Amino acid sequence: DVKVTQSSRYLVKRTGEKVFLECVQDMDHENMFWYRQDPGLGLRLIYFSYDVKMKEKGDIPEGYSVSREKKERFSLILESASTNQTSMYLCASSLHDRDQPQHFGDGTRLSIL
Amino acid sequence: GQNIDQPTEMTATEGAIVQINCTYQTSGFNGLFWYQQHAGEAPTFLSYNVLDGLEEKGRFSSFLSRSKGYSYLLLKELQMKDSASYLCAVVPGANNLFFGTGTRLTVIP
Numbered sequence: 001d002v003k004v005t006q007s008s009r010y011l012v013k014r015t016g017e018k019v020f021l022e023c024v025q026d027m028d029h030e031n032m033f034w035y036r037q038d039p040g041l042g043l044r045l046i047y048f049s050y051d052v053k054m055k056e057k058g059d060i061p062e063g064y065s066v067s068r069e070k071k072e073r074f075s076l077i078l079e080s081a082s083t084n085q086t087s088m089y090l091c092a093s094s095l096h097d098r099d100q101p102q103h104f105g106d107g108t109r110l111s112i113l
Numbered sequence: 114g115q116n117i118d119q120p121t122e123m124t125a126t127e128g129a130i131v132q133i134n135c136t137y138q139t140s141g142f143n144g145l146f147w148y149q150q151h152a153g154e155a156p157t158f159l160s161y162n163v164l165d166g167l168e169e170k171g172r173f174s175s176f177l178s179r180s181k182g183y184s185y186l187l188l189k190e191l192q193m194k195d196s197a198s199y200l201c202a203v204v205p206g207a208n209n210l211f212f213g214t215g216t217r218l219t220v221i222p
Binding site: 004031033035040041042043044045048050056058059090094096098099101102103104105106107 | 115143144146154155156157158161163200202204207208209210211212213214215
């Protein structure tokens with residue numbers, strides 16, 4: 001079974017802090033993704049990566065950056081957290097082919113105070 | 114731009130059949146996924162369609178019409194555990210997904 005593990009289930013940070021969300025997958029998947037999920041807006045893609053050290057902007061990259069130094073790990077960074085970044089963050093991974101489903105982690109509920 | 118429309122909420126009775134519709138307008142199309150998401154949990158994969166027609170998988174079936182930009186998820190013999198959100202997602206490009214806002218299904222006894 002594919003396992004996608006997110007480092008924290010719940011996280012509370014303050015405005016202006018630099019925040020790191022970590023995601024690890026154990027199935028040697030090429031693709032990794034970061035989404036945020038908000039009521040009424042659904043899942044929105046922030047960044048994704050096809051390979052180590054490679055990243056692509058999704059639909060809402062502003063205020064975020066990512067790092068993929070190893071194939072199994074994909075980090076989301078909030079450079080200077082703001083209250084409008086309070087959300088549920090979901091990480092996913094998949095094999096390279098476009099017909100392969102994404103496998104999701106359990107999510108990190110991030111609150112910015 | 115990209116747009117996916119799904120009903121926000123639906124209610125159905127245990128044992129019945131329910132159809133959840135999804136219409137899309139996207140810059141490209143390389144397939145359509147359906148995911149199930151129980152409250153507080155991660156989305157899980159249900160089905161993938163890239164060719165027109167019906168794909169059946171047990172109690173769940175998914176249909177696609179590319180010319181109409183339309184898909185539906187059909188759930189038969191509804192069970193209480195089917196109460197969840199159902200997410201329609203299109204592959205507009207290489208590997209990324211564009212999601213609809215989801216349909217919250219409530220199954221009542």
